[in-house]
Amino acid sequence: MATFPLVSKQSAVPSHQTDPCMYLCQSCQKLISLDNTLTGAIDTSDLGGISNITETLIDISESVEEESIPNPKIERRVICSSLSNTNANIPFPPSQFPAASQLFDILSKNSRIDHPLCEDCAKTLIEDLEATLRQSEDENKSYEGYLRSLSEEKQKDNNLDEQLRGCRQEERELKRQIAALEEERIQIEEEIKLQETLQKAIDEKEKIYWKDFNEFLKQHLQFQDEEQSVGNQLHYVTAQLSKLKKTNVLNSAFHIWHNGHFGTINGFRLGRLPSVSVDWNEINAGLGQAVLLLHCLGKKSHVQFTNYRPVPYGNHSYVEDIANKRELPLHSSGSLRIFADTRFDNGLVAFLNCVNQFKCALESRDQQMTLPYKIEGDKIGSEESGFYSIRRQLNSDEHWTKSLKFMLTDLRWGLTMLAANPEL
Secondary structure (H helix, E strand, C coil), rough: CCCCCCCCCCCCHHHCCCCCCCEECCCCCCEEECCCHHCCCCHHHHHEEEECCCEEEEEECCCCCCCCCCCCEEEEEEEEECCCCCCCCCCCHHCHHHHHHHHHHHHCCCCCCCCCCCCHHHHHHHHHHHHHHHHHHHHHHHHHHHHHHHHHHHHHHHHHHHHHHHHHHHHHHHHHHHHHHHHHHHHHHHHHHHHHHHHHHHHHHHHHHHHHHHHHHHHHHHHHHHHHHHHHHHHHHHHHHHHHHHHHHHHHCEEEEEEEEEEEEEEECCCCCCHHHHHHHHHHHHHHHHHHHHHHHHHCCCCCCCCCCECEEEEEEEEEEECCEEEEECCCCCCHHHHHHHHHHHHHHHHHHHHHHHHHHHHHCCCCCCCEEEEEEEECEEEEEEEECCCCCCCCHHHHHHHHHHHHHHHHHHHHHHHHCHHH
């Protein structure tokens, strides 16, 4: 048991609350106030009275001489009251509190814990002992279960001899079955050899079959590829044919538009202005394109021209006078010769007459198809915009340019109507 030195604890407990003699807890060193029946009476009559109370720790050594207790010497801490004089450190022997000392000796000898203990340490000790008790109970239950299992195994061992005799009898029966199965195995092996021979012949036939099958499958796939290729080609050709049927070749070949005050066909301007001098080669080329367009439109719509017939010939195109069997030119050099310009003007009037024949043919086939500008003799126009002569002589450049622009507009409308209604 550990030996504790004397320790002064003056701030632990107030002097007016301390008993004449108090123990310390052997675990946490707290003061323990004992019941009066355990402390006994302390003789202090010879001390001459108590003036001041001081706290002093005294090591008390007790020797227990009982033969049944092998514990070593036990030393405890006790706090006692003493006088305030300088010679007040007087130890109190255990004989002054025999009941408590004897009780603590008995408790310490019969346990591994030194006594006395405070209330908190005692509760902690009780909780530890209860946990140890529960653990011991659980171990006891485990041991009981193991003992029962051992008893059951011992009972099972008693049946092993009988089972062994049954197993030997079963072994003999199995040996007889093995002998019979061995004979059957020999027969089966002979049958297997025969079947293997037949299998080889069947394998050879199967190889030939699969070879032929693969060849036929190859041809079938090739035919499918060819069929798909032909189908794709047919689909492409059909799509192209449909696209070509919807394509307006004349509209692509003859682009009629305008450039300021000028009407244009394929980029060639028709007409002249005082401020813009268009070269006559450009005008002749534009008129040649217009003659070629009217010729194609008449051929596509099966229009039979009477009196006059347009003849495309590049920038030297002309209009044929069927009745008089002469050529009316649709080209000019821009000279001021009267007779040359007269023939050019007659060619323009004859060409306008051919445009009017094409216009009348379309309107006769469908009353809803009308061209925007009317043609009256050598003039073309409308009520809103007015009518302008197509002749070059005795005409202003502005009026002549407008008449050519109106003529190209009628040709553009005729081209669009014929493309939208190819049955006309």
